[in-house]
Amino acid sequence: MAASTLSLALTPSPSDPSLPSSRHRSLLFLSPLNHNHHFLLSHRSRFRLSPQSSCSSASSSESPLCLAGESTSSSASAAYSRLEDWLKTGNYNFLSNEELLKLQSLQDFRYRRELRTGSLCIRVMRPDETDVTVKLLSESFVESMMLPDWYLPLISYLVKQYLMERRAAIPHAVTLLGFVKWKDGGSGGEGEDDEEGELAGTVEICFHKRGANDSPPTPTAPKDSPYICNMTVNKPLRRRGVGWNLLKASEELISQMSFVREVYLHCRMVDSAPFNMYMRAGYNVVKTDGILVLLLLQSRKHLMLKKLPLPTNNVELDMPGSDPEHVQVGA
Numbered sequence: 001m002a003a004s005t006l007s008l009a010l011t012p013s014p015s016d017p018s019l020p021s022s023r024h025r026s027l028l029f030l031s032p033l034n035h036n037h038h039f040l041l042s043h044r045s046r047f048r049l050s051p052q053s054s055c056s057s058a059s060s061s062e063s064p065l066c067l068a069g070e071s072t073s074s075s076a077s078a079a080y081s082r083l084e085d086w087l088k089t090g091n092y093n094f095l096s097n098e099e100l101l102k103l104q105s106l107q108d109f110r111y112r113r114e115l116r117t118g119s120l121c122i123r124v125m126r127p128d129e130t131d132v133t134v135k136l137l138s139e140s141f142v143e144s145m146m147l148p149d150w151y152l153p154l155i156s157y158l159v160k161q162y163l164m165e166r167r168a169a170i171p172h173a174v175t176l177l178g179f180v181k182w183k184d185g186g187s188g189g190e191g192e193d194d195e196e197g198e199l200a201g202t203v204e205i206c207f208h209k210r211g212a213n214d215s216p217p218t219p220t221a222p223k224d225s226p227y228i229c230n231m232t233v234n235k236p237l238r239r240r241g242v243g244w245n246l247l248k249a250s251e252e253l254i255s256q257m258s259f260v261r262e263v264y265l266h267c268r269m270v271d272s273a274p275f276n277m278y279m280r281a282g283y284n285v286v287k288t289d290g291i292l293v294l295l296l297l298q299s300r301k302h303l304m305l306k307k308l309p310l311p312t313n314n315v316e317l318d319m320p321g322s323d324p325e326h327v328q329v330g331a
C-alpha cells in the first residue's frame, strides 16, 4: 500500500472522544484536518437527495432522481431506485444530476478477469464493505511501515476515518475492491468467502482535483490529473495477478470517467514489488523526493506517470500471450 499516501491523508475528527492522542498522531506523521467532503456543499446546482424517497413513491420535487426526468420509464426508475438503495447507506446527500450519472456508471462498473487460480471481479466498494476494507488496508499499512501488531487498532481507527471521508468524495474519487472466486472452491487466504468470492485487494482512484486529497504526498502530482493510490493485495494472495489487474481496472475506469490521459501515482523507493509492476505497466518516474524528506522521517518516493492510450473501439488485451495469468474474459 502507498503507506505515505495514507499517512498523509488520514484525517481523524477532533471532536471524536476516541481520537488518538496527539502523541500518537505525531508518531504517524498525520496531516492536519482536511475537509474534502465540503466541496459537495459548495458546488452549484445541487439537489437534495432524500434517503427515504424514491421516484416511484415520492412526488417530492426535491428528489434528483425524479428531477432527472426518468420517472415514467420503469427500467430507468428501477435503475435509479437501485442507485438510491446504494446511496442511502452512504452520505451522498448533495449531488448534481451529472454527478448522479457518474455515480451510476461507477456502480455499474465491473472488471472481470480469469486468473490461473480463479476468477477475479473488481468493482466499487459499497458503504457496508468499509470494515473489511479497513482491515485489509490497516494490515498492509502496518506491514509497510514495519509497525508492531499492537498498532493495528489505532491504524484501523485512522484508516476508517480516512475511508469514510474519501467516500464523501465519490464520484470524484472512488475505492475499488477485487474479489477472487477460487477454481477449487477453496480459499487462497484467510479472508471470508461469500458468493462474490474472497476479498483480495483494493485500490483508490482520484479522477480529478475535486476528489483530490488536501494533503498530497510529495513529489506533488498535478491535481487535475487522475491519481492512483493505496493499492494493496492481501498478503497470502500476492503474485497471482490481482495487483496487476487492480492497476488495469483503475486505468480502464479512469478512461471512462476522465478525458485527461495522464495518470499519476507514487511509489516508495524501497518498494521494489510495486515499482516493478508500475514500470512493466508503462509508468515512468517523473520526479523523486529529495533526500531532505528523510528529515521528516518519511520514505523517499517516486512520482510516476503513464499516458493512457486514446480509447479505441477495439477491446484491448492487457498482456496478450506474454502472461497466461492475465487473460481477459470481458469487462
Ligand SMILES: CC(=O)SCCNC(=O)CCNC(=O)[C@H](O)C(C)(C)COP(=O)(O)OP(=O)(O)OC[C@H]1O[C@@H](n2cnc3c(N)ncnc32)[C@H](O)[C@@H]1OP(=O)(O)O
Pocket: 001, 002, 003, 140, 144, 228, 229, 230, 231, 232, 233, 234, 237, 238, 239, 240, 241, 242, 243, 244, 245, 265, 266, 267, 268, 271, 272, 273, 274, 276, 277, 278, 280, 323
Ligand atoms: C500507487 C500505490 O498504491 S503504491 C503501493 C503499492 N502497494 C504496496 O506496496 C502494498 C504491499 N504490496 C502489495 O500489496 C502487492 O505486492 C502489490 C499490490 C504491490 C502487487 O500485487 P500482486 O497481486 O502481488 O501483483 P501481481 O501478482 O499482479 O504482479 C504483477 C507484477 O508486479 C511485479 N511484482 C509483484 N510482486 C513482486 C515481487 N515480490 N518482487 C518483484 N516483482 C513483483 C512483477 O512484475 C509482477 O508480474 P509477474 O508476476 O508476471 O512477474
